[in-house]
Amino acid sequence: MPLNIPTLVMVDIYVLVLVGLLMLHAWRRGRRDSTLGYLAAALLLGALGTVLGSLRGIGMDFVPLVLGNGVLQISAALTWTALRVFVGRQPHLPGIFAGAVIWTLLCLNPAFYESLAVRVMVSSLMTVCYTGLAALELWRSRRSLEVAWVPALVLSLFHAGFYCVRIVVDQGMPFDMALASAGQGTRFFALLVFETLLYAIGMAFVILAMVKERAELKFRAAAYCDPLTGVGNRRAFMSSGEYLLKGCAQRGEQVVLLLCDLDHFKRLNDNYGHATGDQALVAFGQVVEGSLRKQDVFGRIGGEEFACLLGAADLEAGGQVAERIRREFAGLPLLEPGQLSVSIGIVSSRDGGYDLFRLLSLADDALYAAKDKGRNRIQRYPAD
The missing domain is CATH 1.20.1070 (Rhopdopsin 7-helix transmembrane proteins)
Known part of the structure; x- marks a missing residue:
């Protein structure tokens, strides 16, 4: 035509x-x-x-x-x-x-x-x-x-x-x-x-x-990013964490959860100002991201509270990562020595299974035990 x-x-x-x-x-x-x-x-x-x-x-x-x-x-x-x-x-x-x-x-x-x-x-x-x-x-x-x-x-x-x-x-x-x-x-x-x-x-x-x-x-x-630190927010952590736990459960791999809380954060804000507090949060996020693998899940789930989910890892490996995070954050030149510290609670899927909410609850117990023992330390679940 x-x-x-x-x-x-x-x-x-x-x-x-x-x-x-x-x-x-x-x-x-x-x-x-x-x-x-x-x-x-x-x-x-x-x-x-x-x-x-x-x-x-x-x-x-x-x-x-x-x-x-x-x-x-x-x-x-x-x-x-x-x-x-x-x-x-x-x-x-x-x-x-x-x-x-x-x-x-x-x-x-x-x-x-x-x-x-x-x-x-x-x-x-x-x-x-x-x-x-x-x-x-x-x-x-x-x-x-x-x-x-x-x-x-x-x-x-x-x-x-x-x-x-x-x-x-x-x-x-x-x-x-x-x-x-x-x-x-x-x-x-x-x-x-x-x-x-x-x-x-x-x-x-x-x-x-x-x-x-x-x-x-x-x-x-x-919607899934913390605007201050640039890391995942609570929604992102829960979504990605559930996905990681499901895969590890299917493969029979252990999972370790690290729950981190910056010590005396309110006092830091009061003494040095909120701008310095924000810098501390950003710096901590960078320290943690530099210590994790690509497949691990990390997010800011509260004000000064962060969580890391390590796939295919046991308590020993999780403890090494936590210690590296604690040591590097404490050594940052942001403030005078001794002003920056973090307490970390650790729990394994052997104790909490593959339920993310239960792992967070048990890691929270370990975190408070670390706080009670003087802060700036790592505490595994179950606490001594």
């Missing part, structure tokens, strides 16, 4: 404007991620470039050939910039305008200006370059991206591949509405308009989904 080129061009312009305005609205509502702002600009400029390009045949060929194609190159560059910003890199302003500048300079050459085949080849190469750069941004950041980035990569590669095919098989057909309406157009040009339309729609909604997914991950991480 033949595709009507004027109708496709009109639909292309309408959809680009509509989707561009939707992305602009989403960006203005969010105000936190400039990715959607660059994407909205790319779509709206794509619509403008298509409008300018469709003015062939009315005596102003400079407008569609130079301005229209230049705007389309900036549109392609902004799509690349949107993905570049999404992965955490700064916009490359020279790169955004490089394609349009090169195109304008080439059009000053009469041989280039009057050769449709050469113009088609150069324009397609520029589109391939910008789309390839967009795909490269995703690929080089794939290890750090926590969102579904593969659809955007596939769309970019398909779009670049389509324009590579165009370089080989398409000799070009100008945006001449009069000729197109009379049926004098190539089928490939109709496919070009159709594919570009689908690419624009697909990339818009894929990038919007990526931005939304990343925002949801950030909110979820914030």
Whole structure:
């Protein structure tokens, strides 16, 4: 079935404007991620470039050939910039305008200006370059991206591949509405308009989904993170701890729980100020994180109370970790020697089973025994 080129061009312009305005609205509502702002600009400029390009045949060929194609190159560059910003890199302003500048300079050459085949080849190469750069941004950041980035990569590669095919098989057909309406157009040009339309729609909604997914991950991480120390909060500790206990129970591995409480924390706040108390909490969190393995679970579960769950460990190993934490925290140069100390209660799954609430209760008993014995010490459950 033949595709009507004027109708496709009109639909292309309408959809680009509509989707561009939707992305602009989403960006203005969010105000936190400039990715959607660059994407909205790319779509709206794509619509403008298509409008300018469709003015062939009315005596102003400079407008569609130079301005229209230049705007389309900036549109392609902004799509690349949107993905570049999404992965955490700064916009490359020279790169955004490089394609349009090169195109304008080439059009000053009469041989280039009057050769449709050469113009088609150069324009397609520029589109391939910008789309390839967009795909490269995703690929080089794939290890750090926590969102579904593969659809955007596939769309970019398909779009670049389509324009590579165009370089080989398409000799070009100008945006001449009069000729197109009379049926004098190539089928490939109709496919070009159709594919570009689908690419624009697909990339818009894929990038919007990526931005939304990343925002949801950030909110979820914030809900499970202690804002002062940066370690997991009580909710995170309970959730991850239950998961660790379940796995260790299935494998028959021992688990050790360390319950830590900073000694005389209220007195520290009263004597040195809350800012120093906050520094002590942050420093303690850093000491503990440096003493644990990747698979261990750690969190701040109260004001000055922290808990560590060590998988595949016995009381002996747990005691060594606890002693290292106690010694390193006491030796921090934050205050005068003897001002920083921590008491730690330890319990093993051999005594408390794999019930996290019971382990916390027994570790709390051991912790209070350590407090009663003078603080700045480690006490295993059951207490002597």
